[in-house]
Amino acid sequence: MTTGGNTFWSSGSVPLIEPEFLSSIIAAASDIALVVSAEGIILSVVVNSHSESFGNLRHWEDRPVSEFLTRESIPKFERAHAAYLLGEVPKKQLELNHSDNAVWQYPVRYTFHRFGHENAALLLGRDLRPIAETQQQLVQAQIALEQGYEARREFDARYRVLLANTKQAVVFVSVQSGRVEDANEAAAALLGLNADALRSSSFAQHFMDRSNVELTESLMNATLAEEEGQVTLTATRTQASVIAHPVVFRAGGQRILMCRLETAASKAATPDAAADHALAMFRAGSDAMLFMGPKGVIISVNESFLDLVGAAHLSDVVGRSFGDFLGRGQIDLAVLTEQPQRSGHMRIYATKLVNDLGTRLAVEISATHLADADVAAIGCMIRDVSRTETARGGSSGHMSNTAPAEPARNVMDLVGSAALKDIVAETTDVVEKMCIETAVELTNNNRVAAAEMLGLSRQSLYVKLRKYGLLNKNG
Structure with missing residues (x-):
């Protein structure tokens, strides 16, 4: 030693x-x-x-x-x-x-x-185990840190791309200092300068007769409005009337105002009258209206639809399958989604609407495939026909004085040329064949769904298909 x-x-x-x-x-x-x-x-x-x-x-x-x-x-x-x-x-x-x-x-x-x-x-x-454990913890911490940095870089890249490519003028303003934290080229062009000059400058200096404190306070008050708040300003450089739509959020320990800017002239431009009228009809129309995705998931409905199904809020309906409210469930839903997507629309489809309490209501539904929209959807117009059916049932015992319809005249032409039994049998066969063809077409040749729609067993449907020569049709 x-x-x-x-x-x-x-x-x-x-x-x-x-x-x-x-x-x-x-x-x-x-x-x-x-x-x-x-x-x-x-x-x-x-x-x-x-x-x-x-x-x-x-x-x-x-x-x-x-x-x-x-x-x-x-x-x-x-x-x-x-x-x-x-x-x-x-x-x-x-x-x-x-x-x-x-x-x-x-x-x-x-x-x-x-x-x-x-x-x-x-x-x-x-x-060395304590040292190894410490080293392992340091490695894991380093990996987590790198992953955090990578995620931050990814989010920053997405934010930059989105800000640079959006046509909407957007400015981010610090509530504490009133300075512009960030802005895109559209906002700079609207205010008459380049984006680099706009960043880090006082937001108030780009508008007439507005102090820093006054403008920040006005924007903050607008964020508290029940409807979308806005502040009307006059740009110093372009003399244009600018409308700011502010939204406040917190980031990095400070409050930030995101202001969407637009000129008063662009806001006052004549809107599409048809779109406005369609929106008004959707909101106030007496007939129920519904929009759903290609798979039948409800996107939006109007108040009349909520009344039909007895729902209290949109949240009770939106996001659910429309099949939950149809009498034949997925059978009806398949017809209402597949047929419009094949042919563009489907006229008057009779079924029953069922609410969460089990109440069934007779309705007629017209569906249209909205392929030109930003997000493909199917629009449905739903009309309550329960009162009409009741009225028809009450007057079924009284003959109408009006002239008979064309099918009725065709049947009358057979009188005298055949026995009553043969006339009834032939007419029944014609109607039965038409109903079977319609059900097979509506269900896109789904024999199981067609049988359920007609209230037949699958075996009975096959017998009738063979009887009328429809077994191999579309098969």
Whole structure:
């Protein structure tokens, strides 16, 4: 043991350490200590009492060290031990991975020390698991940090692309300073300057007769309006009347105003009258109106539809399948979605509307495929015909004085040329064939759906299809 010339340890000032105290001192000086013979046999194992994770290692004694090392650690130990036996004590610390019956593995950093016992070596080791765990935590933290930076860069790129390509003039203003945090080229052009000059400047300086505090306060008050608030301003450079639509949000610990800008002239431009009238009809019309996606998911409805199904709020209906409110469920829904998408529209389809309480209401539905819209949808006009059916039922016993319809005249022409039984049978067959053809066409040749629509069993439908020569039609 070298002490830099100090003879304290060799002068006899310190008495020899008693054997019963030596093991505890060695254990306290390391996490694990091994006494290894010249043959590589473990003579003794001493474990620090504070390192409970090692457990009881008494079974290591009198067994070769190599039995408790991983495959890659055995050559490293053998080289260091051979050098030790040749009198070259390894100066570099030796990191070995222990394994015990493949149950667990752990790394230990050892130092070799001479031991006055027939070339036996004293190996003092430090458990590297706490260091490995710390390194692993640092690696995970670094990975999470990199992922956070990557996500931030991705969001920033999306924001920049969106801001640069939108035609709407947009300005972001700090509530605290009143300065422009960011703006796009459309906003700069509207105010008569370039985007770089607009950024970081006072937003109020670009408008006439507005101080910084006054303008910020006006914009904040507009954000509190029940409907969309707006502030009318006059641009200093272009003298144009500008309308700002502000929205406030919090980011980075401060409040930011996002202002959408437009000129009063563009806002006052004549809108599409047909679109306005259609919107007014949708909101105030007496007939129920509904828009749904190609798969039948409801996008929007008017108040009349809510009244028909007894719903209190739009949230009770929007997002649900229209089939939930149809008498024949998915059968009706398939007809109302597939037929319009094939032919563009479908006229008067009779079915029943069912609310959440189970009440059934007779309705007629006309559907149109709106392929030219930004998002493809199917528009439905729904008319309550329950009162009409009741009126028809009440007057069914009274003959009309009006002239008979064409089908009725065709039937009358048969009178005198055939027996009544034959006339009725032939007329029934014609009507039955027409109904079957219509059901098969509406369900896009889905025989199961057509049978359910007609109230027939599938076997009965096939019999009638064969009877009228329709079995192979569209099959």
